[in-house]
Amino acid sequence: MIFRIVSFVSVAAVLAAGLVFAPKVDLTVSFDSASGSYSVKPADMQLVCPGPLFRSGGDSGTNLSVIERWGSADLFYTANGTGELEQRSISETSVSTIELGGSRVFGSSSLGEAASLTNLNADQEASQGALVIAGSSTQLSAISSMRGLAAASCQQPSNDFTIVGGSTLAGRESLMVLTNPSPIDATADLRVFTDLGEVTVSGLSGISVPAESTTTISLASFAPTVPSLAVQVLSQGAKLAGWIQARAVSGTQARGVDWISPNPKASEQMVLPGLVIRGTKVINDALAAEENSDAGHALRIFAPEGANVTVQVVSSKADTFGAVFTGIIEPGTVSDFPIAELKDGDYSVFVSSDKPIYSALRVARGNPGGTPRLDFAWVSPAEELVSDRAVAIGPDGDSILVLANSGTSAATVLVQNLRSGAGVSVSIPALGTATVDLSGPASISKSAGVFATVAVLIEGQISDLDVRDPKNLGSEVKVRFR
Secondary structure, rough: HHHHHHHHHHHHHHHHHHHHHHHOOOOOOOOOHHEEEEEOOOOOOOEOOOOEEEEEEEEOOOOEEEEEEEEEEEEEEOOOOEEEEEEEEOOOOEEEEEOOOOEEEEEEEEEEEEEEEEEEEEOOOOOOOOOOEEEEEEEEEEOEEEEEEEEEEOOOOOHHHHHOOOOOOEEEEEEEEEEEEOOOEEEEEEOOOOOOEEEEOOOOOOOOOOOOEEEEEEHHHHOOOOOEEEEEEEEEEEEEEEEEEEEEOOOOEEEEEEEEOOOOEEEEEEEEEHHHHHHHHHHHHHHHHHHOOOOOOOEEEEEOOOOEEEEEEEEEEOOOEEEEEEEOOOOOOEEEEEEOOOOOOEEEEEEEOOOOOOOEEEEEEEEOOOOOOOEEEEOOOOOOOOOOOEEHHHHHHHHEEEEEEEOOOOEEEEEEEEOOOOOEEEOOOOOEEEEEEOOOOEEEEOOOOOOEEEEEEEEEEEEEEEEOOOOOOOEEEEOOOO
16 A cells, blocks of 8 residues: 555656646647638529419309419519529429520510519529519409409518508408418418407417418408408418408499508608509599598508608609698507599608508509499508619500609619610609609619609509519628537
8 A cells, every 4th residue: 555655646746747847838729720601602582473363252252262363464574693594383383494694584474373483503692683583463354353453573482571451341352362482381370450459369370371382361251341451471481472462342343453562671761652643533433432431542551569650742743732641550550541632643652650660552543434443553662772673564554663762862763674775864853753654674773762663554454563672691601610
């Protein structure tokens, strides 16, 4: 035992001496030298187009369990980038691809269901946005139960969006249309808001939207006889595209149909170009005879936190006065503000609020001697032109680009026909509006404080197209090895 203790002490002494008298060694581990920064490519840019309208009630119009597609919609698109442009029907019954990388491509097709436009195999550094892919869907419906023009820009899927518009009063129908373009099943939760606040009924959560399919729901089953609607959609499992299909009937006469697209994010400043008024006498006559007051123009505001708002309606003609009014919206409610006594012309609406809001503009179109005599469009707020944009439109009817300037000085925008290259420079006065007639797909240059919407007029009927710039963002990921 004594030997072992002595041996241990001797070894310990030697080790201590080594630590004291050994030369100093600097040991540094640098994680930076073993780390890497990797660029993550954005997800493929994809837009979803709504396809044909839905008819409820079947052939008789009385079978409430039947909601089915009716007719076909015309798809128009333009693309310019790298890789391929894939057009795919949601159920994958039709798939086609076009090589990109040369000159800009233009195309059109007839849709029997919703469809997606996807930029596949784009270069790592390839840009995204409306100049890469722009598309729109248009349908002119002429059946006895549903007459009118319905158009919508193809939209980028999302897992959180809000749509403002529609009604479930007598003679009014609002269908929630959710399309899942991905191969992954999704579920959706709806939050429905009315003039009385949020609707609290069962059935609004866990709504199934299977992969590569469209689910359609009548909002009257959750909120019957409601004059004003706003719906927030939250999805899990996959991102969805969504619209409200709004339809109006008065007695046996169809009174218009349209797609209502999602709002941009809530904001304290909203700009809604596209109050294009035609057929005022017919509209006023209908207002005098209609039991429902939604036959005319109206601004709808949804205020999640409540809001005090100031609204200015501005004409494109300096000698035409628009309107100015204020309003108070209670928290969590939806309010309509009628816009009356305006002459035929082109207007934009500017909304200022003390709290973030969502909004939409209902625009009526009078058509004397036509069928229907009344049509309508639901215009969503525009996005500021912080980047160059493109819009795809068809050759039929009249397409009017409405530009609104929220700034305190005049602004200039270059509008160029993407087919011919012909362009025009448009000056928009401070807190004013200007219009340009479009003869085909067009690009619109960026300009601070300027907003844009396209009004589409075909055969005495009206709809509109959003001018958005959908993008998926890439990122850089730093990796450290230990």
